Amino acid sequence: MKETLQELTEEMRDELSEQAHYLVQYIENNDKDAFLNSFDELHTFDQAIFYVSLTAQLRHQIIDWLKPVELADIFDEIDPEDVDFNDLLSEMSPHYAAEMLAEMYTDNAVDLMSDLDSKQLALYLSLMPKKSAEEIKRFLKYDDDTAGSLMSTEFIAINQQLSIGQAMVEVKQAAQEAEQINYIYILDDNGVLVGVISLKSLIVWPDAAKVAEVMDTNLITVSPADDQEEVAKIMADYNFVAIPVVAEQKMVGMITVDDIVDVIDEEAAEDYSRLAGVDVVTLEDNPIKSAMKRLPWLIGLIFLGMGTASVIDGYNYLVAETSILAVFISLITGTAGNAGTQSLAVAVRRIALQEKKSIFKSLLIEILIGVMIGILAGVTIFLVILIWKNNLLLGIAVGLAMSVAILVANVAGAFIPLIMDKVGVDPAVASGPFISTLSDLTSVIIYFNVAKAFIDHFMMH
């Protein structure tokens, strides 16, 4: 009776849509108790999916039935990229919305509020408890993509003087508020973070033991300004479920692994987007908006491509004399472009993995690879032309041009992102389409120069 996940998720989906069907009926019949009973049985993530899928009118009834603190749990699960929060919030009274935002985990509330216009933002901040408003204001200052923007302030920190038994009492009290309690953080009398103890250790140690004696003092921390990608790497390497964020020796927050899962996916989607020259981080369902996202790269590269066209135009007299030269233009530009895209992808990936290698060594390796690939591809095309056209000189000319064009594209594909990384520009700006269009230009220059040299010397025509 094995079932595949496909079936399982379909089943889950069917079950969910059946439940959704009943839930909608309960709302329409104004049957609050039946609705709340069924709704409570759903996972929060499923509640969020259901909530977002409703009409504004149906949502209005739910807002009426749930307290702000209850709706906050649901809003904590909504992906900010999937919906328009302005719309969702404007369906509530400002007081209700402010209270709900204050009850959300700070990092999620901030994610959501950073998209609001300044008037709305100021309104909600003025309506929520002062403490929440101040915390949110502090968070709003952290740049997107930094540890600060990801961290949660709902962590458990206790004094190192406590015994395990006392610590357990504090943990039980704090458990309702905390985002997760895998780790309990230990502070000294000045509030400086000095150690950590897992909940697992806490329940295993005898009540009388001192926290300071059993805590782990070998701490790995990050600071609020750190890049989220580097935080993700540390957490993935060390298999942490949470990591403390420290500023001026004080613990200011904690980043949990669920946020890191999203970061890894987002950063990978960004690298992928740049390789293709199109943003796939947020997918667009509207064809016009989709087209508008793709056009800038395409049109921009047409002008770079015009450079290539004008180089060929400059050799027009050669093509007019020896029209067979035109036959191999797309083969050479295409193959060199493919090689350049490959070395670009490898270089961007190495940078993303934060491999530490000298530029000099990286380039030397890429030159070696380019020479080997260039020679083998050149020999291949030489043999093909020899057989196809039975023309030795043409084979040598095209094969040689191919080899050199591949070497140049290969080195450019690796060199451009490496240099960009060194000077501090995001290396992925060097996109696949950019490298292959640039490589078209260098390839036709190489091709026509080699061809011209052969024609001049051997009078191929």
Place this chain on the structure above:
Amino acid sequence: MKETLQELTEEMRDELSEQAHYLVQYIENNDKDAFLNSFDELHTFDQAIFYVSLTAQLRHQIIDWLKPVELADIFDEIDPEDVDFNDLLSEMSPHYAAEMLAEMYTDNAVDLMSDLDSKQLALYLSLMPKKSAEEIKRFLKYDDDTAGSLMSTEFIAINQQLSIGQAMVEVKQAAQEAEQINYIYILDDNGVLVGVISLKSLIVWPDAAKVAEVMDTNLITVSPADDQEEVAKIMADYNFVAIPVVAEQKMVGMITVDDIVDVIDEEAAEDYSRLAGVDVVTLEDNPIKSAMKRLPWLIGLIFLGMGTASVIDGYNYLVAETSILAVFISLITGTAGNAGTQSLAVAVRRIALQEKKSIFKSLLIEILIGVMIGILAGVTIFLVILIWKNNLLLGIAVGLAMSVAILVANVAGAFIPLIMDKVGVDPAVASGPFISTLSDLTSVIIYFNVAKAFIDHFMMH
């Protein structure tokens, strides 16, 4: 006194290499106590990095000093893609190696043993405790990339009849063995999984409460044959730290979020690899091996590119007459290739995100986008040629060819992966280089046909 993570990790690295320096000295001086004291202070991940970086001779001393169960913790942290496990294991006595493998988490041991040759595998299995050997044999049957290959068997499951107090006693006993104890799984008398309770809830509820009364019965489970990518999606959506694996209603394992972090990274790297036509999942430092990984795509596509070359060859008479036609070959193939890569990237990403949309609707949208992009790019190139060459008919011919070539490349880029996905082939096999080389072929066919029509009708030359 803010420090960036870059500095921090550099600092960590410096600290680590200083510690490594002392550790090596302790080994060389045969100072076991000093070594073990310092070594114990490192995080297991850092111990693993240190261990792998040593010479075989130094490692031999560590093997001598550590028990198999201690070395097992370190081996649990080693990434199988980074090292040659055959070498590492052959440095130990077979008995030691077998015991260490038995002490590792089953999923990690299996990952590692699946790379061994069958003789070595049989030897280690014969030397380890029968129970471990049987478990590992069972795991070896699960395909790579399935839930079964990721799951750990070190989870905590208790009977639903227990009280919270009794459950806590069991959890304390089991805590040492379990990979993580965020969740305690609840079984009925037949061993069927009926509920789950978080450790957080367990410590908050009073001792006298019954587990069955407070457990969460709304379970989301996966089965061993499920695709790891789909498991990752569920865990990321629901923010789970662990998910139970169920076969024939019995709980057989648990997948923890640290494994899912690796899966997300690996699956993203796979999509990225295919987009570039080069494997970046495992990066190669050896230039010869690197070149060998890149060549198959390049050489294969040269033969597809020869198709394009022979199409141009077929229109050689046209180029000989009107050599300016050669000028725009690379611009048209390049731009259409870029558009095809964009729509390919979007389609592969949509498939990876498991968006459910009909093929018909997806294609309709992509056709609309292709028409819009094609017209705008065509008009751009028409205007450029009009200004540059002051030739209206050439501008119309090239602009029209460009529009149609982009539309075709755009639709092919989306259509090929969608069809592959529907028939069950991994859609990412349709790589970026393949789509752009294929688009070269369709583009030159379109270009020369349009040009020929114009020449025949308007006698452009």
